[in-house]
Amino acid sequence: MANLIVTIDGPAASGKSTVARLLAERLGASFLDTGAMYRAVTLAAIQAGIDMSDEDELLGVLDKRKFQFAAKKSRMVVSIDGVDVTEQIRQPEVTTNAKYAACAPKVREKLVEMQRQFAVGEDKIVTEGRDQGTVAFPNADIKFYLIAEKIERARRRQAELKACGRDESLEQIRSAIEERDGSDRSRAVGPLAPATDAVVIDTTDSSAEEVVEKLCKMVIGKWKLVNCKLPITNHQLPKMIWFRFARWLCKVFCETVFRLHPAGRENVPEEGPLVLISNHQSLLDPVLCGIFVKRPLYFLARDSLFRARLGAKPRGLFGRLIASVNTIPVKRGTADLAAMKTIIEKLRQGWGVCLFPEATRSSDGKITPFKPGFGLLCRRGGAAVVPVVIDGAFECWPRHKKLFSPGGRIDVCYGKCISADEVKKMSDRKLAEHLTETLRRMQNDCRVKQGKKPYDYE
Numbered sequence: 001m002a003n004l005i006v007t008i009d010g011p012a013a014s015g016k017s018t019v020a021r022l023l024a025e026r027l028g029a030s031f032l033d034t035g036a037m038y039r040a041v042t043l044a045a046i047q048a049g050i051d052m053s054d055e056d057e058l059l060g061v062l063d064k065r066k067f068q069f070a071a072k073k074s075r076m077v078v079s080i081d082g083v084d085v086t087e088q089i090r091q092p093e094v095t096t097n098a099k100y101a102a103c104a105p106k107v108r109e110k111l112v113e114m115q116r117q118f119a120v121g122e123d124k125i126v127t128e129g130r131d132q133g134t135v136a137f138p139n140a141d142i143k144f145y146l147i148a149e150k151i152e153r154a155r156r157r158q159a160e161l162k163a164c165g166r167d168e169s170l171e172q173i174r175s176a177i178e179e180r181d182g183s184d185r186s187r188a189v190g191p192l193a194p195a196t197d198a199v200v201i202d203t204t205d206s207s208a209e210e211v212v213e214k215l216c217k218m219v220i221g222k223w224k225l226v227n228c229k230l231p232i233t234n235h236q237l238p239k240m241i242w243f244r245f246a247r248w249l250c251k252v253f254c255e256t257v258f259r260l261h262p263a264g265r266e267n268v269p270e271e272g273p274l275v276l277i278s279n280h281q282s283l284l285d286p287v288l289c290g291i292f293v294k295r296p297l298y299f300l301a302r303d304s305l306f307r308a309r310l311g312a313k314p315r316g317l318f319g320r321l322i323a324s325v326n327t328i329p330v331k332r333g334t335a336d337l338a339a340m341k342t343i344i345e346k347l348r349q350g351w352g353v354c355l356f357p358e359a360t361r362s363s364d365g366k367i368t369p370f371k372p373g374f375g376l377l378c379r380r381g382g383a384a385v386v387p388v389v390i391d392g393a394f395e396c397w398p399r400h401k402k403l404f405s406p407g408g409r410i411d412v413c414y415g416k417c418i419s420a421d422e423v424k425k426m427s428d429r430k431l432a433e434h435l436t437e438t439l440r441r442m443q444n445d446c447r448v449k450q451g452k453k454p455y456d457y458e
Contacts, residue, residue: 004029004124005139006219007132010146011192012180013153013160015203015211019146020128021075022212026348027219029124030071034132037111039089040067040078041101046093052100059106069118071125092166099180102130105189112136112190131190133198142219145194146211148204153177220271220350239324243296246325251291254284257406258396262292264414270295273383273420274352277374277435279367279443280360281394284404288412289354289388296326297352300339303329340377347381354388357432365394366455367443370436375428378420385423387415387435389442392450411446415439 006023010016017033024031041058044065050057068079078086088094101107108131115136119125129136133143148156154174161168184192194200199218203211254260268274276297278289286299301322306329328346330339343353355377357370367389378385391411397404415438423431444454 002119002122002125005119005137005141006126007137007140007143008126008128008146009130009133009194009198011184012177013157014146014148015208016128016146018208019211019215020126022208023215024126026212026216027124027126028345028349029126030122031076032115032118032125032127033076034115034127034129036076036078036089037069037114038098038101039094040080040085041107042094042098043085043089044080046097052097055104055106058101058104062107062110069114071122099183103183103187108189130184130192133195134193135190143195143198144215145198145200146203147200148202150174150177152204240296243325247291250287254287254291259407259409261409261411263411265292267414267417268293268386269384269417271350273347273350273381275374275378275383275385276352276354276388277385278354278356278388279362279390279439280356280358281362281365281390282397284393284397285356285390286354288390288393288410292412293352295352297354298326298328298346299354300330301327302332343377344380347377347383361399362394363399367436367440370432372428372432375426375431378423382420383423384420385418387438387442389413389439389446391443391446409450413442413446415442
């Protein structure tokens with residue numbers, strides 16, 4: 001069974017399908033669309049020309065045809081006898097007749113078993129339907145039940161139909177919804193009802209994004225784990241243990257070799273999407289940024305450090321080492337869309353990421369203007385931003401030297417956190433300019449306190 005199961009039940013047009021799909025995307029989970037399963041059986045029955053009200057004939061179709069349901073990104077792909085019918089099952093005729101499969105006890109029983117089999121092959125799933133928290137997954141980790149006023153549900157369904165080119169009156173749709181509610185609540189097997197331990201959410205006056213945000217916080221809050229507040233699976237646990245051990249080793253090494261002076265660690269949030277934005281003075285910077293932060297972080301490094309050639313294994317000890325401590329490879333000189341998607345995904349899951357927007361190490365210790373591209377990642381990932389200034393690392397290991405000089409003082413200062421809401425209000429350029437100025441000011445404050453001459457940024 002999956003390591004994390006989130007169920008979302010509710011009546012028609014309550015928003016559960018959209019919310020479940022978006023929540024799965026935020027959590028990096030697979031989306032189980034149970035309605036697609038009943039639609040697939042209905043489509044096969046229509047193709048066979050059988051009597052929809054005959055349960056045995058419906059069951060015969062389910063037994064004779066080969067149904068496959070696979071998770072693909074934020075949707076479920078449906079195949080019958082090897083043919084992709086993901087789009088066909090959304091046809092009006094299928095929608096109208098799906099109620100027969102949904103009300104057939106033997107069909108429901110078999111499809112529930114298939115839903116559980118689906119969960120066995122996935123790490124995390126978000127599943128939606130009408131009996132997911134009560135019948136299919138009674139031991140789910142967290143259950144939600146969405147409701148909304150009937151008139152609002154009718155408006156939503158009308159908008160969906162108009163988008164498909166179908167024009168129906170609001171009263172007709174409302175009447176159909178009431179009829180469907182009655183059928184769902186009165187059926188003998190898996191009747192529509194909230195599980196006793198489900199969290200009931202009224203979506204009437206909320207957008208899908210607002211509901212997803214609320215649900216995501218509840219899921220993350222329930223799974224109180226390794227500081228990032230995310231469900232760590234059995235597969236991920238060894239890597240997290242190794243990350244913590246490697247961070248401890250790096251901290252011991254740096255504190256032994258250099259005179260470290262951290263400040264402002266209380267400004268780093270312990271949970272939620274986070275981006276640390278730092279200046280880049282030396283090869284030590286990723287280590288210096290991360291060793292004083294309690295929560296796990298992801299880092300970026302040019303892909304040439306990982307692989308000798310495309311498709312090859314990590315090269316040398318260093319390549320294997322950075323690959324093992326949450327480092328994402330990036331192709332330099334190009335807009336690496338794959339790396340950007342990975343970063344956004346990690347942020348949406350609630351992780352922290354460390355970025356160096358100067359893109360290259362300083363040639364004189366000064367902070368050059370930040371490249372604005374990181375703003376998109378912060379906004380898309382819904383992340384807060386903490387500015388981090390490193391000073392002294394340039395003197396200890398400038399870019400023109402192959403080896404570092406031990407004994408030097410290095411300051412690592414974490415500035416005040418900029419909330420995700422504040423970040424969203426800024427353009428990419430404004431955010432880059434604001435952080436460039438903030439880090440330059442923080443850097444010169446550090447230098448003045450040490451008795452050093454501040455840099456001239458005029």
